[in-house]
Amino acid sequence: MPHLQFPALSVPLVLFWVFAVVACLMGLLVIVLANPVSSALALVMTLCAVAGLFLTLGAQFIAAVQVIVYAGAIMVLFLFVIMLLQLRGEPGGLRGVLFGPKVLAGALGVALITQMGSLVATAAWPAGAADPAAFDSPLNTQMIGKLLYSRYLLPFEVVSVLLLVALLGSVVLAKRKF
Amino acid sequence: MVPISNYLWVSVILFSLGVTGVILRRNAIVIFMCIELMMNAANLAFVAFARQTHTLDGQVMVFFVMTVAAAEVAVGLAIIISMFRHHESVNIDQVDLLRG
Amino acid sequence: MIHLLDNMLIRAAVQGLMIISIMLGCVTFLVWTERKVAGHIQLRIGPERVGPFGLLQTIADVIKLFMKEDITPSSANKVLYTIAPMLAVIPPMTSFAVVPVWSQFALADFNIGILWVLAFTSLSVYAIVLAGWSSNSKYSTLGGLRATAQMISYELAMGLSILPILMWSGTLSLREIVLLQQRHLWNIAVLPFGPIAFLLFLICAIAETNRAPFDLPEAEAELVAGFATEYSSMKWSFFFLGEYAAIMTGCAVATSLFLGGWGGPFVDQVPLLGIVYFVAKVFALIFVFMWVRWTFPRFRYDQLMGFGWKFLLPATLGTLVLGAICMTVFPGFYHQFYGR
């Protein structure tokens, strides 16, 4: 077997690059594709790639939840609505957007990337003092659960109420007759 | 270990893409998707920082972001549906209800 | 040295291929079984001409399907139309990876295995949605819409029906769940309301695979063939393949969760027996799937949604709550079976 020489090319790094490129590319497709269904699919791909990135960060639970909640539920809901509304004749993609706004939006996007990127590039990111072993252990999920039910109990409960309210709100909004 | 700045770069790019999409696109559903994109960028940054600091709080935060996103999508899509019923369109340029 | 091409990865790839080919083989066998079962339930004999007992009938059908013309409707979205059938096969096959087939063998032993299964199950809806949408035909779209609503609804109940097990076992790893059952009894027997939870899970699994009596997305009588109306030839057979792969995965997961996986008498002495037990249990469950399909009439759509939201969901929540109550009220019982 030929030994290809790439300096310090490890499995996580390769995986990172794969997922990162997929995520960014598909993210780009989300905003340029004309067909909303295609956009949605591109977003699904982005989400899955981000889930992959989560995996490389050792956040298995979050990765799984990302797929289940985002890809499996939220995006399906998007597709469902698109299909329900039969959005075929809608203005697609960037056609119909004037040149001025196009340039302005692009410029703003670039400006944001440079600004935030320069922060990322210049700032130092000191590692935390906590025990890395505990973080990477298979007990990760268990510990998230414990955190949720101890330190974050109140937000947890509040969020559940929020979900209930959203549920009722969407039913009321989407109902035809009252 | 992949350095954290790599992840943050991805996060920055995804976020900016989302912002650009929100400005550019006219289809309300796509705009919504772009918002999801931005949220994901934030989530990615959260998890990256969580690993950097070796704490799980970042991951817990992502959990909450996802829940809020789910709630937001439920309501948002319901709004889009009722908007479609009124205007036969989801083009935000045809809707100016925010005008006093 | 690139670690990508590490031995471990090669081994994983080989094992993956093995699983896939075995599953494909099983599917051909399952199609034959289904037709046989259907035949006998309907007081017929079923296929018997090609090969001994008609065993080769499916092979012949596959060849026929390969040879047919592959039609793509002119108004369809070509790319998505092509991608959709592939998406039908990938999720069930991928989720099979975490099922511990044998004490010595599971393709991937995640500590969040069951979440992995749920994640990929939740992705399987895309195939149908995209197929329905990209075909650009009324029947397909309606089928796709139905499938979306149905699968989202029943996925919830399925996840909830598993929760009591996760709560009692205290782990998300399928392998550990199976090992816990090895120590004592199967979950279906030990868990409070285990049989009920098992039944609920089975119902949801049937609904998730879009099989009768939950086959509204394709409902021949009303929607021609629903989301698959426009499909033919290989693309159509992919959906077919996906359905059977999903059945196998569903039954394998149910076996691991409720029926003790590869466990059984004398497994410790003769480890290979494990595979036999596992396959036997899975096939028994698959037989139940077929039995149900050929016995029950189809739901009406509103009944289907009502059943999912108004019965299954509360029922699964109920088993969860009752399980939690039992856990605190009978700690001795809990520790005897699940204590560490």
Next chain:
Amino acid sequence: MDLKWIALVPLFPLLGSVINLFLGRRLSKGVVGTLACAAVLASFAVSVGAFFSLNAMAPEHRQVVVHLFDWIDAGSFHVPFAFLVDPLSVLMILVVTGVGFLIHVYSTSYMEHDEGYARYFTYLNLFTFSMLVLVLGSSFLTLFVGWEGVGLCSYLLIGFWYEKKSASDAGKKAFVVNRIGDFGFALGMMLIFWTFGSLNFTEVFSGASRFAAGEPVMTTICLLLFVGACGKSAQLPLYVWLPDAMEGPTPVSALIHAATMVTAGVYMVARCHVLYMLSPTAMGVVAVVGGVTALFAATIGLVQNDIKRVLAYSTVSQLGYMFLALGVGAFSAGIFHVMTHAFFKALLFLGSGSVIHALSGEQDIRKMGALKGPLGRTYFTFLFGTLALAGIFPFAGFFSKDEILWNVYNTNRVLWVVGVAGAFCTAFYMFRLVFLTFFGESRLTSEAKHHLHESPPRMLVPLFVLAILSVVGGWIGLPLMPGGNPLTHWLDPVFGPEAAVGGEGAGHGLEIGLMALSLGVALFGIMVAWLFYRKTPKLPVALGASMKGAYNMLLNKYYVDEIYGAAIVRPFFSLSGMLWTFFDVKVVDGVVNAVGRFVRGAGSAARGLQSGYVGGYALAMVLGLVVVISYYFIK
């Protein structure tokens, strides 16, 4: 019984109230009434248990704070929600739940035909709950919660028949007048917190020892608190709401506006006796206000014609006696009178309710008479209450009133004369009431005569029980006992032995003499009443005609309502009107309009920005974001 169960005492009525609130309309009347009564009875049982367990303790330990939960914990402001169990509060909860239970039972029959049956018992239970919180609270804030709670219930119950304009007006009047008192009370509370850094009784009272007697801050606190007490306990000048409160159902008048709530002010002042002892000025004010109110209200009561109003003024007057007692430092005598008064005044109100019930709602004593026969049992119990109120030996009122007067005599002779004059008036108007109602010729309308009937057992039994209590209730405060009377003895841990001022200094002979004197005064009052209304019924008419000015003055209650109307309400209205026409219309509206014009102008200038298109907004937002971040980069 462990004293921590004291929490159950208010809890039972609260539960009853909540259940009746939500399910009351679905449940049958029997269930609703039984539930409400059972709740109060359970509280009473627990209170009795608390009494015995407190009794079993050593006297110096009879003060237990039962901590329930932390209510407010903000910075240095820390208020636990806790109950203070000591002889005083236990005595109060016994009275509240005991009398309250009897009145609940009475109500089940009295309100039987009312549509708001469940609502009535919801309020009544809620009132019991609030009153119990009031007397049990271990801090001023907890007390204030109960204080406001009973005020609310009082408002709700006065206006119970809210379809009647006079009833809802009376409710509002009570609420507004009480608000003035509460304002004073709240100010007093703030001053207490500012002075002591805490609102807990234990800390405040132990902190009070740092102050010398007569310090201005103490006087201010005490006077402010007394303003609150005046409002709640209907003392001059804030008594005006109580007579009007008679618009409520009669059992409510008995429970809230005679037996319990109105004594809250007395309770509060007694509770704060440590503070009052430090301020002779405030004590003097309390005594004078109490004494003047006692006589003032009694004189009004002489000529009133509404059976309940006579009793209402009598209540005001008796409350005046209680304050008089407190003002001269005879705290336990005041509390003693609170207790006996609760018995006989509840009895009188319930008796009058029985009469009103029998006459289908007639309240004017000029249209009664000769009811002794048909309402024999009611008459019998009513007479007991009257004798008790008039202070005839050996009824309860005799002991408590004489203890007060004895203490007053030892402190201030002028106030003693006022008190004795009030006692004379009391005996007179009460027997006037009895003679006009139960004796003489029947002046009933024929319809009322037709319906006339004795009340059912559920109303009579509470009357009998209260009648017995009106006799024996006073015996726990028997005077001339060696080592003080039992009640004073029981309250010693709260008020300290020094509270029984004066009693020891003078001889027993003088005390007995004074008793005989006041008994004689009371009997004289009864005799005059007999003379006026039995012997020569023309006499009062002639007297009224010959002293027309004085008579009208009394009949119109010294024109106090009119004076308030002219002195406060009218100027208030005209001031409001002036502010409205000038300040509001010209100045405020002018400013508002100017702002509006400015905004409109600015808006029309800026409306171009608000296109209503979300895309534009998003663009502007991101633009701003980029600019802000750029600013930080450049900086």
